[in-house]
Each structure stands twice: as C-alpha cells, then as structure tokens.
Amino acid sequence: MLEVRSLSKEFHGVRAIDDVSFDVAVNSITSLIGPNGAGKTTLINMVTGVMPPTGGSITLSGQPLTGRKPHQIAGLGVRRTFQTVRLFSGLSVRENLLIGRMNDLMARSMRSLFLPMKLGDAEGRWRADEVLEMLGLAHLADEIAIDLPYGTQRRVEIARVLMGRPSLALLDEPAAGMNEQETEQLVHDVRRIRDEGITVFLVEHDMSMVMSVSDKIVVLNFGRKISEGTPAQVQRDPEVIKSYLGE
C-alpha cells in the first residue's frame, strides 16, 4: 500500500533520514520505532507532504506522494495525528471531527458547506456519531476540545482521523502521556481502526504497545533503518538490542 524507497532528508547537512526503504502492507498495523531523534516524525512529515524529502520516493497504491501538497495527500486518503495534541482548540469535539470530512464535502455538496452543523450532510453527521460511539466519546460531542483532559483529547484526534475514512492512518506517538489503562484502551482502538479496513502506520515509544499490536516493525536509528520484521524477529535482532540498550 505505502512504499517508501531510498528516502532521505537533510537539514543543513545533517542527515535526518538516510536511504530508508520499507513497505506498509494493506490493512496491516506497521510500527516505526527508534530512539529519540531517530527521524520518526520527520518520516511521517514527509509522507503527509508537510516536508519535502531531499531524495527518494514515496508512493501510495502506485500514486506518487512526493511533490504533492498536504491537502492533496489528505485527499488521497492519508490522515495523521500529531506528536503533541493538535485539536482546533476553540471548536467542539463534533466540529473538530467535521474538519476531517471537509474536502469530501467540497467535492460533493457545496450546499452543505453553507449550512450550520445541525443541518445538511446527513451522512457526515451520521458518521460523526458512529465514530464517537465507537471510541466511547459520544457524551463529549459538544464539549469544547480544549476543556477535555489530555488523554481524551488524544482520542478525539484519532476520531478526527477516522472521520475522513482514510485508507492510511498515521499515528504519531498516540500513547505519549497516557497512563497504562489509557494505553490499553488505545491498543483496543488501534485494532478497531484496522478492522474498519484502514491501514495503520504507528510511530510509538511504548514498547509493550508496539509489540502487542504490530504486524510488522521498522526500526530506525540515527536516520537509518537498522531492522525490519515481525515483533519477535525485531526483539531478537542484535542490532536493535544494541541501539536500545547500548553496547
């Protein structure tokens, strides 16, 4: 589904990503792990068009993503969350979700764009309810995003991703700042997203979560791919052990 080929990114002579290649299979959960500063977020930024790569290519089901603008890539069915929660703070949970659907709506029903939230776009309203129900957030729909506790805001971000019915969802450290229970809930959510038919690409620090949820793991260190495989394979890889535990 997603093919990354010899991808590189240089910042003023520093190689943040150095000749990285890997595939993400359709409807799988693929995780990207690595120590701090390994280039994980940089990689997500390049896939979503936020940063242009200095070399290499990224394709989604055969369509090149490199050189496209973020909103065009989003239009191809790629959605992401952010390392720090970035909800539209003044808007309600439901309104935040709606933004995930805007570009769909622009193409199909201009009339709905000029109507208030409660009117028009019946399908979108139904989808919002469905997504909120699925993540157990239905009772918070009309709360202002910034009033919610941190862990809940993270889950609203995931709901916003689902709202756009993406084919590929990139989750950037969704478990950061969550307690053990919330993380467990998150594992449950990630599996559910995959069961919806959405391919998941996960960047994460929480090893127990990554090991339990991933079909495949890609390991980065100092911008280079040092290992790739199933959780069991990666855990045994001496390179990985060395980079995580030191020599």
Added chain:
Amino acid sequence: MDVLLSEPVQALVAINVLLTLSLLFPFVTGVWSLGMPGFMAVGAYGSSWLTLSMGWGVGPALVCAALAGAAVTLPFALLTLRIRDIYLAIATLAAAELIVLFFSHFKPTGAVMGLTGMPFLETRWLVLMAVGAVLLSALLYNSRLGKALIALGTDPMVASCHGLNVPMLQFASLAVGGALAGLAGGCFAHYYSFISPGNFSFHRTTDILMFLVVGGLTPLGSVIGAAVLTLVPQVITSLEKWAPALYGAIVLLMAIYMPSGLLPKNRLTRWLRPGRARVSPPPVADAMRSAKGGKALRAATKGAHNA
C-alpha cells in the same frame, strides 16, 4: 440620547460595522491583512467614477464597488503566500498606502482635492446593507465553511493535513473582506458625497482594529465593538475631544482583562448551553462496558471537572 438615533450617527455605525466585518474574515483565517483602507478607497473611487462619469445608478455602482474591492485583494493574497503574521500586517499596510497614494496623484479622480457630487444614498439603505452583511456573516461564521475557516486560522498545518486547501480558503476570506471594504467605501462615497485620499488613511485601520479587539473575533463581537465604540464619543459631545484617549484606555483595559474581546470565538454558544461548566455524565451503558473502560471514562470525566 436623540443624537444616538440621528441619521449621521446611524450611517457612521453602519459603515464602521461593514469595515469591521471586512477585517474580521481574513483575521479569522490567520491572515493579518491591514489592507482594508486600500480596498475601501478602491470601492469608493470606483463607485464614484461609475456614477459620475458613466451615469450608473447607485445600486449597480455599489455592486461593482464590492467586486472591485474583492478583485484588488488578489495581489495581497499573493503576499500571504510569502510572508506571515506581523510581517504580513506591515506589508499589507504599506500596500494599502500605495493604493491611496495612487489616488492622491491620479488627476482624473481629483488627486488630493478628491471627488464630489456623487448621488446621495439614504441612511436606511446603509443600515439595511450593514444589517444584511451582519446576518450573512453570522450565517457563514456558523456554517461548516465558517468552522473550517476558524480551524485553519487556529492551526493551518493540521487543517491542511485534513484536506483543507489552506491558501485557497485564505484567499477566499481575504476576498470576502475586500468586498465588504469596497462596499463600505461605496457607501461612504455616496453618503458623504465627498471623498479624498485623506479619508482612507492609516487612522481608519487603527479605529477598526480597535473595534475588533474590543468586540472579539466574531461577527456579533464586531458589531458590538463597532457600534459601542462609535457611539461612546457621541453620547457626550464634550467627550469627542477626548475620544482618542478614551479609546486608548478602553483598549488597554480590554487587553488586560478580556484579551479575547467581549465575544470571543464560541463563547456565546457556550454561555447559551445549559450546564456548560460540567461534563455530562457518560451514559450508563458506557460505564458498565468493562471495568477498565468505565474507570478510564470516570477518570476522564473527573479530569474535566477539575479543568
């Protein structure tokens, strides 16, 4: 109090409301454009020229004034692609001055002497247009498109990652602002029947900016800011001399105590919703789902209580 309802005051409030709305739209999307006096000048001169030289009626001339105001935002829009924030404010301010400078040297429109003799537009039309603009703005602000504009003003990067064409929407809101300023310019020209480049100075921007700071970045806030602050110096005529000082004091107090203005984004809907201070309890089914899920939810609700 009669002075508050007099026609000149009504006209002044109507024009100021239009101008405040014209700044509001780009601001909501995070485009800090201060080109408003330039757009207003284009509207005023355009509509004057159409009525004086081409013999058009005031109505069609005003429509063209709005369109001209929107069209002239295009070069400003191209600026927004390159510079942002305070730098954009300064650049657009300078660009607006250029437009006004052009009119002060352009002989056919009277240069610094200005134009006079435009057909008169009655106050009720001005008020009608202002009310119409407020209603349309409020509708747009609360529509899906309006929410998208607010969203991209809050965080353009996240908005673009969710499929919003950020530059295009910013251009559109800048054009809406330009159209409103052009319309206000046309109204100004036809109400006072005299315009000169001095009417479109930086001074006007600071006034309107202040209305927006006091009112808040919402259509209703704009109206309240524009109406109240236009009326304050009219209440007591002796205050007129002190108006700038009074305005200064008001802005300072607002900046300290209500930095988001009287009616900030979404505040109104929050006040109107019953029981907004507490998060409504989760449905029973949710709490009973699983011990873990229930606990997490209770923790979440508790957190919201404390927040």
